[in-house]
Amino acid sequence: xxxxxxxxxxxxxxxxxxxxxxxxxxxxxLADVEQAVSTAVAAQKAWAAYAPERRSEALWKLGTLLEQHxxxxxxxxxxxxxxxxxxxxxxxxxxxxxxxxxxxMADKLYGQQLADVPGRLSYSxxxxxxxxxxxxPWNAPAHGFMARTMPPLACGNAVVVKPSExxxxxxxxxxxxxxxxxxxxxxxxxxVGDGVVGGMLTSHRDIAGVSFTGSPGTGRxxxxxxxxxxxxxxxxxxxxxxxVVFPDADLDSAARAAVIGIVTNxxxxxxxxxxxxxxxxxxxxxxxxxARRLERVVVGDPFDEMTQVGPIVCRRQYDAVNxxxxxxxxxxxxxxxxxxRPRGLEDGPGLYVAPTLLDASEGALRITREEVFGPxxxxxxxxxxxxxxxMANDADYGLAAFVWTTGAARLIRxxxxxxxxxxxxxxxxxxxxxxxxxxxxxxxxxxxxxxxAVEGCTRTKxxxxxxxxGPLASPWPGI
Numbered sequence: 324x325x326x327x328x329x330x331x332x333x334x335x336x337x338x339x340x341x342x343x344x345x346x347x348x349x350x351x352x353l354a355d356v357e358q359a360v361s362t363a364v365a366a367q368k369a370w371a372a373y374a375p376e377r378r379s380e381a382l383w384k385l386g387t388l389l390e391q392h393x394x395x396x397x398x399x400x401x402x403x404x405x406x407x408x409x410x411x412x413x414x415x416x417x418x419x420x421x422x423x424x425x426x427x428m429a430d431k432l433y434g435q436q437l438a439d440v441p442g443r444l445s446y447s448x449x450x451x452x453x454x455x456x457x458x459x460p461w462n463a464p465a466h467g468f469m470a471r472t473m474p475p476l477a478c479g480n481a482v483v484v485k486p487s488e489x490x491x492x493x494x495x496x497x498x499x500x501x502x503x504x505x506x507x508x509x510x511x512x513x514x515v516g517d518g519v520v521g522g523m524l525t526s527h528r529d530i531a532g533v534s535f536t537g538s539p540g541t542g543r544x545x546x547x548x549x550x551x552x553x554x555x556x557x558x559x560x561x562x563x564x565x566x567v568v569f570p571d572a573d574l575d576s577a578a579r580a581a582v583i584g585i586v587t588n589x590x591x592x593x594x595x596x597x598x599x600x601x602x603x604x605x606x607x608x609x610x611x612x613x614a615r616r617l618e619r620v621v622v623g624d625p626f627d628e629m630t631q632v633g634p635i636v637c638r639r640q641y642d643a644v645n646x647x648x649x650x651x652x653x654x655x656x657x658x659x660x661x662x663x664r665p666r667g668l669e670d671g672p673g674l675y676v677a678p679t680l681l682d683a684s685e686g687a688l689r690i691t692r693e694e695v696f697g698p699x700x701x702x703x704x705x706x707x708x709x710x711x712x713x714m715a716n717d718a719d720y721g722l723a724a725f726v727w728t729t730g731a732a733r734l735i736r737x738x739x740x741x742x743x744x745x746x747x748x749x750x751x752x753x754x755x756x757x758x759x760x761x762x763x764x765x766x767x768x769x770x771x772x773x774x775x776a777v778e779g780c781t782r783t784k785x786x787x788x789x790x791x792x793g794p795l796a797s798p799w800p801g802i
Contacts, residue, residue, distance in 0.1 A: 336492065339637060339674040340405055350520060351515060353523055356524055359512050370480075370481055375430035382425055385422045385506065396415050398411070405589070407631065450783075453481070458533070463592075478780050480531075481509065526549075533554055534780075538561060557768065557780075559761065559766075561722070572727035581613050583751050584596030584597075586678045589632050591635070600711055601704060613702075618678075622677060640674075644698075645676065656683040679699045683702060716740075725751070726748050
C-alpha cells in the first residue's frame with residue numbers, strides 16, 4: 324500500500340521506550356484526502372458488486388495473512404506505543420479473528436419481508452453507505468484497525484483509514500496485506516497524519532459514514548461536522564469504568580481483576596476499570612491486598628519477556644498521568660501504592676509510570692471523575708447496594724462496569740441498575756467480534772461490534788412491488 328502522506332509536513336513517529344524516532348513519514352494534504360476519497364467512491368461500486376462470497380474470501384485471506392505476520396505487525400505496535408510484545412501479539416491474533424468473523428457475515432446481511440396488503444410485495448434490503456472513514460486511536464493499533472474496518476468492508480463499503488499519528492505503522496502494513504489478500508486497490512486506503520487530516524477526511528462531502536474512537540471532545544466535533552451531509556456516525560469515546568466489590572465476592576479473584584483491569588496496556592484502555600468501589604466492611608484489607616499486587620507488577624522494556632507493563636505512549640500523555648496523580652494527592656487522596664516512576668527506572672528515557680493506587684474515599688475528586696488513561700486506580704467506599712449504584716453511575720461516562728458478588732439476585736439487580744453499555748459480572752473485560760460493545764452518555768454513540776456494526780455502516784432500503792393482475796385501481800372516478 325502506498326503511503327498517502329506526501330505533503331510538506333513531516334511526521335516523526337517517536338518510541339516511548341527510549342525516545343528514538345521509529346520512522347519519519349509525510350502527512351497527507353488536502354489533495355491527498357481528495358484523491359483518497361474519490362478513489363474510494365469509484366472502487367466501492369465494484370467492491371459492492373462482488374458476490375458476497377468473493378468479498379468473504381478476500382477478508383478471510385486477510386485474516387490468514389495477518390495471523391502469519393502477527394509478530395511482525397505486533398512489533399510495529401510495540402515500537403510505536405510501548406505495548407508489551409506478548410500483549411501486542413495476542414491483540415494482533417484477535418484482530419485476525421475480526422477478519423474471519425466478518426468474512427462469515429458478508430453473505431448474511433438480511434432484509435425482511437414486510438406485512439402489506441394482498442397484491443403488493445414489500446421487503447427491505449441492506450445496502451452499503453459508500454465511502455466510509457475510520458479514525459483510530461493509538462492504544463490498540465492493529466486490533467482497532469481490523470475491528471473497525473472489517474464490518475464496513477464486509478457490508479460492501481470502501482474504507483479510508485486515518486490511524487493515530489502516534490501509531491500508524493501497523494495500519495500501513497495491514498493495508499499492504501489487504502492488497503495481497505485480493506481486496507482491490509482503492510477499497511482499503513490509509514492516510515497518515517494528525518487531527519487536521521482526520522478532520523478533512525471525516526468532514527468530506529463524499530464520505531457517507533464515519534467510525535471514530537477517541538476523546539469526547541473530538542467525537543462531538545465529528546458529530547457536528549457530520550450534520551451538513553447527514554453522515555452516519557459511530558463513536559466510541561471515553562470511559563471511567565467502576566469495579567464494584569461486595570463482601571460476599573471471591574475477594575482473591577476480585578483483587579486480581581482490579582489489578583488486571585487497570586494495568587493492562589498501562590491503563591490506556593477506554594474500558595479500564597479505573598474506579599474501585601469497595602464495601603466498607605472489607606475496604607481496608609481489600610485495598611491493602613490490591614496495593615501489594617500492584618507493587619509486584621513488573622514494569623519495563625516491553626520487548627523483555629518478563630515485563631508485564633510498558634511505558635505511557637507519549638510525553639504529553641505521560642505528563643498528564645503524572646499531573647492527575649499529583650492532583651489527587653493535593654485534593655486529599657491518600658497515595659497507597661505507586662506514584663511517579665517505578666523502582667529501578669527512576670532514570671532513563673522511557674516514559675514509565677508505576678501502577679498507582681489512590682484512596683479517594685473522602686470526596687469526589689478529579690481523579691475519581693475524569694478519565695486518566697494511565698495505570699492509576701482510585702478507590703472509594705460504599706455502605707449499601709443503593710449507594711454502590713449511585714456511585715457507579717456518578718460519572719459522565721457509561722462505557723463498561725464490573726461487579727463482583729456471589730449473590731445471583733444482587734448481580735442481576737446491579738446489571739439492571741448500572742448505566743453502562745457493557746456490564747460484567749465476576750470477570751475482567753470481555754470483547755469479541757460478535758458481542759455488542761458501545762457506551763452510554765459521553766462514552767459514545769452506536770456500536771462497532773456484532774449486529775450493531777451492520778446498522779452503523781449500511782442503510783435500509785424498502786421496496787414495494789405491485790403484484791396484482793389487471794389495471795391499477797383509482798381512488799377518483801374518471802382518472
